[in-house]
Amino acid sequence: MIIQPLWQTPQHADRVIDRIWAAFGTGLSRAFFASVVEHSQQPDALPLTFIATEGETLLGTVGLWRCDLISRQDLFPWLAALYVEEGRRGEGIGQALQQHVIAYARQQGFSHLHLYAAFRDYYERFGWEHIGEGIDYPDTRVNLYRYTL
Template sequence: MQIVPLYQYPQYAERVIDWLWQAFGPEQPRAFFADIIHHSQTPGALPLTFIALDGDKLLGTVGLWRCDLISRQDLTPWLAALYIDEVARGKGLGGIMQEHVMGAARQAGFDALYLYSACRDYYERFGWGYIGDGLEYPDKTVHLYHKAL
C-alpha cells in the first residue's frame, strides 16, 4: 500500500469527489466537492489531497488544507476529509493516513494540525486533543481537535 498525492494519479479524482460528496455533503452540489479537489492538486502548495492505493485499488483519501471550518479561519493547517472505503475500514488505514498528513505538515514547516468532526472519541484514540466546539455553517455544532507535531 502507498499514500501519494492525488495529482500523481488524477484518474482517481472523480471517485474521490464522489466519496467526499456522499460522505460529507450530499445536501451540497457535487460541483462544490469537485472544485475542492480540483484546487488541491498543485505540487508543493496547500491544499493537498492524498490517496491510499493498494496496487490500482483506491482505499481512501485525506486532505491537508489551509482551513476546513469557515468559522475558524484563525486555525491552520487542517487534516480534512478523511475517508476510508468501506472494504478497507477496520484495518488501521485511518491512523496511517493521519500520520502521513502529519508528516507532510511537518515537512511544510508546520508545528500543529487541526481538525473538526461531528463524532467524539475517534480522533482521541490517535492522540488528538479536544479544544472545544465550533460551528459548521449554517448551525451545526462540531468538535475541534489539535495535534502538536
C-alpha cells in the same frame, strides 16, 4: 498500500470526488467537491489531497487544507475529509492517512494541525487533543481537535 498525493495519480480524482461528496456532502453539490479536489492537486501547495491505494483500488483519501471550518479561520492548517472505503475500515488505513498528513505538515514546518468532527472518541486514540466545540455552517455544533507536531 501506497499513500501519495492525488496529483501524482489524477486518474483517481473522480472516485475521490464521489467518495467525499457521499460522505461529507450533505446539502452541498458534487460540483463543490469537484472544485475542492481540482484545486488540491498542485505540488507543494495547499490545499493538497492524498490517497491510499492498493494497485488501482482506492482505499481512502485525506486532505491538508488551509481552512475546513469557516467559523474558525484563525486555525491553520487542517486535516480534512478523511475517508476510508467502507469495506476496508478497521484495517489501519485511516491512521496511516493521518500519519502521512502529520509527517508532511511537520516537514513543511507547521507547528499544529486542526480538524473537526461531528463525533468524539476516534481522533483522541491517535494523539489529537479535543480543544472545544465549533460551529459548522449554518448552525451545527462540531468537535475541534488539535495535533501538536
